[in-house]
Amino acid sequence: ATPTPVSVIGLGPMGRSMVTILLTAGHRVTIWNRTPSRMTDLIGQGARAAADPRAAVQASPVIILSLTDYRAMDDILGPVADRLAGRTIVNLSSDNPDRTRDAARWATDHGAAFLTGGVMVPAPMLGTPAAYVYYSGPSVTFDQHRTLLGAIGEPRFLGSDPGLAQLMYQAQLDIFLSALSGLMHATALAGRGGISATAFIPEALQTLTGIGPMLSVGRDLGRQLEDHDHPGDLSTVTMMGATAEHILQTSRSAGIQTALPAAVLAHYRTAIDDGHGDDNWTRIIDGIRRGDV
Ligand code: NDP
Numbered sequence: 001a002t003p004t005p006v007s008v009i010g011l012g013p014m015g016r017s018m019v020t021i022l023l024t025a026g027h028r029v030t031i032w033n034r035t036p037s038r039m040t041d042l043i044g045q046g047a048r049a050a051a052d053p054r055a056a057v058q059a060s061p062v063i064i065l066s067l068t069d070y071r072a073m074d075d076i077l078g079p080v081a082d083r084l085a086g087r088t089i090v091n092l093s094s095d096n097p098d099r100t101r102d103a104a105r106w107a108t109d110h111g112a113a114f115l116t117g118g119v120m121v122p123a124p125m126l127g128t129p130a131a132y133v134y135y136s137g138p139s140v141t142f143d144q145h146r147t148l149l150g151a152i153g154e155p156r157f158l159g160s161d162p163g164l165a166q167l168m169y170q171a172q173l174d175i176f177l178s179a180l181s182g183l184m185h186a187t188a189l190a191g192r193g194g195i196s197a198t199a200f201i202p203e204a205l206q207t208l209t210g211i212g213p214m215l216s217v218g219r220d221l222g223r224q225l226e227d228h229d230h231p232g233d234l235s236t237v238t239m240m241g242a243t244a245e246h247i248l249q250t251s252r253s254a255g256i257q258t259a260l261p262a263a264v265l266a267h268y269r270t271a272i273d274d275g276h277g278d279d280n281w282t283r284i285i286d287g288i289r290r291g292d293v
Pocket of ligand 1: 009010011012013014015033034035038066067068069071072075076092093094095119120121122123
């Protein structure tokens with residue numbers, strides 16, 4: 001690949017890792033960070049420090065942002081908006097989809113091409129075969145920079161709507177954060193009954209990794225959900241709802257927080273109240289889609 005001059009603004013754990021990867025891939029990397037001390041060791045690795053955001057923008061045709069949120073982008077790029085024309089901004093920071101759409105409009109109004117991205121792995125995994133990143137924005141811009149971005153992680157392009165990358169990112173994090181809360185709740189529940197965390201966690205990790213294969217064996221879950229097809233031949237809303245009830249009861253008697261199991265049980269109760277007790281557990285999506293509390 002031809003080395004591309006690239007600027008990286010934002011040197012948290014993610015931005016720092018990206019800089020190292022891009023330098024290793026042979027690119028000319030210019031960096032800027034609000035807290036200058038975070039640039040020092042990267043300069044030692046061969047990165048060029050920009051004196052200010054204006055210099056960082058002017059140094060490269062491609063500017064990667066790795067910031068806490070999109071407000072940070074406004075703070076940094078707002079004052080240098082007149083320097084953005086003809087450049088590509090790749091914002092790999094998190095925010096909500098509407099916010100990313102507004103930012104894309106703003107950048108485009110200033111003559112820049114804008115890609116939004118959602119990085120799906122933590123910093124130590126960037127640049128490894130396990131790394132992948134969702135992108136959305138103009139497909140021409142994505143194609144132009146696919147190789148450069150590929151060094152960070154496998155690029156997965158979702159479409160031209162700039163909000164898509166963050167929507168996909170957030171939907172995946174919805175699963176992730178719910179699972180993490182479930183994991184901590186379960187660890188607390190088991191702990192009250194004398195099962196230590198060291199005994200519990202390996203079992204819990206087997207459950208977590210087993211969910212994917214369990215949900216895909218002999219079934220195409222996505223197709224079934226799209227077709228509103230909820231066959232109850234292997235498990236039913238009534239059976240799963242009873243289990244959810246038992247978890248709530250056990251949590252209550254253990255004296256631990258009950259908000260999470262109560263919310264889960266509510267999904268099943270709604271489907272039962274709707275008359276779908278004999279359907280597959282996937283039927284709970286109806287109440288969720290309806291916006292039931
Ligand atoms: P951090 O939030 O730790 O830091 C990001 C950078 O944002 C820092 O360089 C910080 O500067 C800068 N910053 C924040 N606010 C401002 C501001 N108002 N003006 C100027 N600079 C600002 O980020 P991470 O590296 O952990 O993450 C970057 C992005 O990647 C986030 O959006 C995160 O959600 C996402 N992400 C993170 C993952 C992770 O495992 N960490 C995994 C996947 C995605 P300063 O150094 O001066 O504070």
